[in-house]
Amino acid sequence: MHRKLWIGALVVALLVSLGWGINEYRLAGEYRLLAENNNHRALTDFASHLDQLETDMAKSDVVSSPTQKILYLSQISSKSDAALKDFAQIPADQAGLSYMGEFLTQSSDFAKTLTQRIAGGGTISAAEEKTLRDIHERLVPVNQKVQDIMARMDTENLAWTDPKPSLTQRLGFGGTQIAEAAADGSEAPAKSVRSGLDQLDASLQKLPPFSYTGEYATRVVQKPLGLPSGNVTQAQAQGVARDFLNKVGYTNTTPEFAGDSQGPLGGYMWKYKEANLEVSHQGGVVTYYRDQRSIEPKTMSLEEARSKAKKILQALGWQLVLTSSEDYGSYVQLDAVAEKDGVRIYPDKVRLMIALDNGQLIGLDATPYYAFHQTRTYPTKVTMNQAVQKLRPNFKVVESRLAVITKPGNQEVYCYEFRGRYQEEEYLLYLNALTGAEEKIQRIIMTPRGEYLQ
Amino acid sequence: MKLHVRPWRVVLTIGLILSIALSGIAYAALGDRLLGRGSKGPEVKELQTKLAQLGYGMGTADGKFGSKTEAAVRKFQKDHGLRVDGLAGANTIKELRRLTGQSTNASGKALGNKNIDTNLLARCVNAEARGEPYEGQLAVAAVIMNRIADPAFPKTVADIVYQPKAFSSVDDGQINLPPSAAALRAAREAVNGSDPSGGALFFFNPAKTKNKYIWSRPQIKKIGNHIFTK
Numbered sequence: 001m002h003r004k005l006w007i008g009a010l011v012v013a014l015l016v017s018l019g020w021g022i023n024e025y026r027l028a029g030e031y032r033l034l035a036e037n038n039n040h041r042a043l044t045d046f047a048s049h050l051d052q053l054e055t056d057m058a059k060s061d062v063v064s065s066p067t068q069k070i071l072y073l074s075q076i077s078s079k080s081d082a083a084l085k086d087f088a089q090i091p092a093d094q095a096g097l098s099y100m101g102e103f104l105t106q107s108s109d110f111a112k113t114l115t116q117r118i119a120g121g122g123t124i125s126a127a128e129e130k131t132l133r134d135i136h137e138r139l140v141p142v143n144q145k146v147q148d149i150m151a152r153m154d155t156e157n158l159a160w161t162d163p164k165p166s167l168t169q170r171l172g173f174g175g176t177q178i179a180e181a182a183a184d185g186s187e188a189p190a191k192s193v194r195s196g197l198d199q200l201d202a203s204l205q206k207l208p209p210f211s212y213t214g215e216y217a218t219r220v221v222q223k224p225l226g227l228p229s230g231n232v233t234q235a236q237a238q239g240v241a242r243d244f245l246n247k248v249g250y251t252n253t254t255p256e257f258a259g260d261s262q263g264p265l266g267g268y269m270w271k272y273k274e275a276n277l278e279v280s281h282q283g284g285v286v287t288y289y290r291d292q293r294s295i296e297p298k299t300m301s302l303e304e305a306r307s308k309a310k311k312i313l314q315a316l317g318w319q320l321v322l323t324s325s326e327d328y329g330s331y332v333q334l335d336a337v338a339e340k341d342g343v344r345i346y347p348d349k350v351r352l353m354i355a356l357d358n359g360q361l362i363g364l365d366a367t368p369y370y371a372f373h374q375t376r377t378y379p380t381k382v383t384m385n386q387a388v389q390k391l392r393p394n395f396k397v398v399e400s401r402l403a404v405i406t407k408p409g410n411q412e413v414y415c416y417e418f419r420g421r422y423q424e425e426e427y428l429l430y431l432n433a434l435t436g437a438e439e440k441i442q443r444i445i446m447t448p449r450g451e452y453l454q
Numbered sequence: 455m456k457l458h459v460r461p462w463r464v465v466l467t468i469g470l471i472l473s474i475a476l477s478g479i480a481y482a483a484l485g486d487r488l489l490g491r492g493s494k495g496p497e498v499k500e501l502q503t504k505l506a507q508l509g510y511g512m513g514t515a516d517g518k519f520g521s522k523t524e525a526a527v528r529k530f531q532k533d534h535g536l537r538v539d540g541l542a543g544a545n546t547i548k549e550l551r552r553l554t555g556q557s558t559n560a561s562g563k564a565l566g567n568k569n570i571d572t573n574l575l576a577r578c579v580n581a582e583a584r585g586e587p588y589e590g591q592l593a594v595a596a597v598i599m600n601r602i603a604d605p606a607f608p609k610t611v612a613d614i615v616y617q618p619k620a621f622s623s624v625d626d627g628q629i630n631l632p633p634s635a636a637a638l639r640a641a642r643e644a645v646n647g648s649d650p651s652g653g654a655l656f657f658f659n660p661a662k663t664k665n666k667y668i669w670s671r672p673q674i675k676k677i678g679n680h681i682f683t684k
Contacts, residue, residue: 081609088608088617095620096667097606097655105605216605261675263652263684269675276589288650290589298535326646328639329534329553333646351648356535365648426560445568447557449642452568 039091039160043153043193046086047146053079053107054143057136060111061129066118073115080108091160092194099204100197102216103142107135109214120437131210138207142200149196152189161194215407224264224282226348226373232284237268240279244286245272247315248361265367280370287370290353291362295330298356305332308359309352316364320350326450331355331362338373344403347372347412376404378414380433387416387431390438395422395429405430405440413439428453485551489542493519501542504554505530509576509635533635569645571611575599576633576641578615581623583680588636590678593651595637595644597682600655607655651675654682 056079060072084104110131114124124132152158190196232240234257241255255270255277265287267280275291300308306322313320313336320336321344331353338348353363380402388397399419404412415430430440442453484497484504494517502515505526512522524540531538534549542550557568575595583594601607601614608614616624623629633641651657652674658665659679671683 084608085610085613088613090618092618094665094667095617097604099606101607102605105609109605259676261652262672263674265652266674290650292588294532295535297537326642329549330532331535333643365650367649367652368647421560424559424561424563444560445557445565446560446562447568448553448555452557454568 038089042086042089043150046083046090047143047150049079049083049086050139050143050146053083054136054139057132057139061133061136069124070115070118073111073118076111077108077115080104080111084108087197090193090197093161099201100142103135103138103204105216106210106212106214107139109216110135110210110212113212113214128212131212134210138204142204145196145200149190149193152196153193158190158196159192162192213411224371226370227265227280228283228285230283231281232279234268237279237281237284238270240284240286241268241270241272241277244277244289244316245275248289248291248312250275265370283370285366285370286364287367289361289364291355291360293355293362295355295362296357298330300356300359302327302332305354305356305359306334309334309336309354309361312352312354312361313350318350320348324451324453328353328449330357333363338369342402343378343414344401344417345376346403347406372406372412376412378404378433380414382416382431382433382436384416387433387436388418390431390436391418391420391429392422395427396420398426402433403430407439415439419444485544485547489519490540491519491521491524498523501547501550502526504550506632507554508550509633509638511632511634529635569642572638572641572645573633574615575611575644576637577629577631578621578623579640580633580637581628581631582621583678584634584637586678586680588640589650590680591637591640592643592648593654593677593680593682594657595640596649596651597654597657599644599647600649600651600653604655650677651682654684656683657681658683 053076056072056075060069060076063069063072081104084101087098087100087104114128114132118124149158190199238255238257242253245253245255250272253272255272258269258271258276260281261267261269261278265280267278267287270277270279273291274293275289277289278287279285280287302325306325309322318336319338321339323335323337323344325335326333334352334354336350336352338345347368349368351363351365351368352361354360355362384400388400391397395418397418397420399417401417403415403417405415405417407413413430414433416433418429418431420427420429426444428440428442428444429438430442431437432439445452445454484500486497487493489498489501496517498519499515499517501519502512502517502523505512505523506515508530510526510530512520512526519542527542527546528538528540530536530550531540531546534553536546536549556564556566558564575598578598579591579595583591586594598611598614602609602611608617615621615629619625621629654674656668656671657680658668660681661679663669668683674682674684676682
């Protein structure tokens with residue numbers, strides 16, 4: 001009797017776990033399918049956008065009227081962006097610098113630059129026409145390769161990424177079978193969609209870069225323009241660090257060496273209590289400072305913090321004007337920029353953080369200043385009055401000045417800056433001081449923490 | 455003259471008084487009274503929701519002011535230069551309301567939250583660099599912003615964060631944890647252009663990474679446990 005009960009209970013338990021297992025298996029299958037569908041969607045969309053992009057490039061070459069040229073160039077830009085977005089969703093083993101991504105970003109960027117120019121009444125040079133054709137030339141084989149990968153998915157059951165080594169291979173019995181075609185440069189047929197795309201990436205890498213002016217024209221960070229010349233020793237850098245700490249309110253300090261940083265603005269890193277600072281190898285200046293000390297309840301207003309910041313800037317030897325500020329609760333972050341002969345130079349920026357408990361400097365980032373500061377000469381051809389005439393009717397100017405602003409891609413433009421109101425909104429408008437062209441619009445938004453430019 | 459009171463009027467009056475009194479309880483607004491350990495009710499829930507929105511989470515907003523809520527209030531007070539007493543009084547609530555308020559245009563029209571990408575950025579920072587010094591968290595946020603500015607990467611925060619195998623925290627689901635206050639602050643600062651990483655595009659933990667590609671990248675500096683590279 002007992003035995004029957006036991007067997008019955010075991011059978012029920014088996015059935016329940018079997019049912020549970022089947023259900024889990026089914027669910028896992030559904031999720032797998034969902035993921036698979038998303039991957040297919042990304043790859044198909046990618047191929048389709050590349051295909052349309054290729055034709056738009058041909059059309060943009062043949063059109064003659066500026067309006068149609070603008071249409072096709074802006075389509076090149078949006079199709080390239082869409083293809084980049086699809087490309088970023090295709091399964092991968094790792095994320096790295098991608099030449100495919102760079103190719104698409106630059107084709108979008110270049111087309112956008114040209115669109116804006118033609119829309120402003122400008123023309124495309126013969127060299128730029130040639131660059132467009134070069135991009136088109138490169139796109140054709142890319143297209144073919146992607147379509148080939150898609151075809152092989154159907155006939156060869158291509159996986160999304162290379163299979164991981166099997167257990168026997170990992171134990172060293174089966175030898176390595178993983179194709180490293182992309183790495184050794186040979187054109188063995190790819191074993192997965194990803195390795196096919198990697199081969200494509202490697203072939204794009206071998207081609208010379210395009211030369212054009214635009215937002216993403218170059219990846220290389222320029223040599224810092226504002227660092228004083230001559231390298232300093234570690235001992236000299238320690239002196240600089242000690243002097244700096246003295247000026248921000250720490251006495252008798254011995255900053256501890258915390259390693260070197262590399263790169264164009266590389267330097268000696270120092271640590272003192274909870275503060276970190278960095279003194280550049282070249283020029284021996286403090287490029288970065290951050291104090292993570294605990295901050296007590298606040299005793300000062302934003303205005304008081306601003307005047308503290310002005311004093312600290314002077315003490316540290318900076319001659320800058322304070323611009324925007326952002327409230328972080330126990331401290332406030334302020335941006336200060338250079339101003340020369342009434343021209344506000346936004347690229348030469350230093351960022352400061354002032355603790356609201358005692359007004360001490362707890363953060364400084366002078367890297368933008370040292371990266372971009374240089375002697376500039378700017379001719380103006382447009383007068384302030386002429387510039388005002390170019391503004392939209394009913395735009396009420398509140399503030400105006402000359403300014404140097406940055407454009408993405410390490411470019412600088414000399415502009416008239418107008419802060420003003422139009423239809424209940426407040427904006428910053430920038431008009432090129434040489435050509436009178438509208439360069440940039442920023443909408444001013446009031447956030448709980450300060451003004452935000454969008 | 456005899457006052458003639460109709461029974462239905464009595465019922466109506468009592469009902470009216472009751473409903474006013476009850477609605478007073480139900481709609482007690484945040485800031486009407488001092489909230490502290492043991493307080494309960496919808497205004498506590500509102501307090502908890504606002505704290506969580508700024509990264510001072512305490513699990514579920516259950517409307518009960520317990521030890522976790524007190525800890526969250528203390529942390530909020532500490533980070534915002536307020537007197538640290540663990541009580542949600544007028545000053546604390548005023549600051550909380552201000553910081554969770556919407557952005558507006560120049561004439562005061564509410565526009566919602568105008569910097570919406572910072573939330574995902576903060577989630578990524580929280581998942582990738584929780585336990586790192588603040589500077590290390592800021593540097594991780596800056597890496598994502600640097601990628602947006604680099605031609606070889608996609609152009610939105612979501613496209614970069616969710617790029618396959620770009621961040622291990624996306625694969626193990628940690629990206630879905632609510633971001634801490636420090637991570638939110640780091641994200642906001644990075645969006646505003648701060649970058650202690652020196653223009654890095656990658657970062658990795660040398661103790662946990664064998665990936666050849668990442669080790670081959672030119673290194674810029676080490677912050678906390680992470681090496682930042684070009």
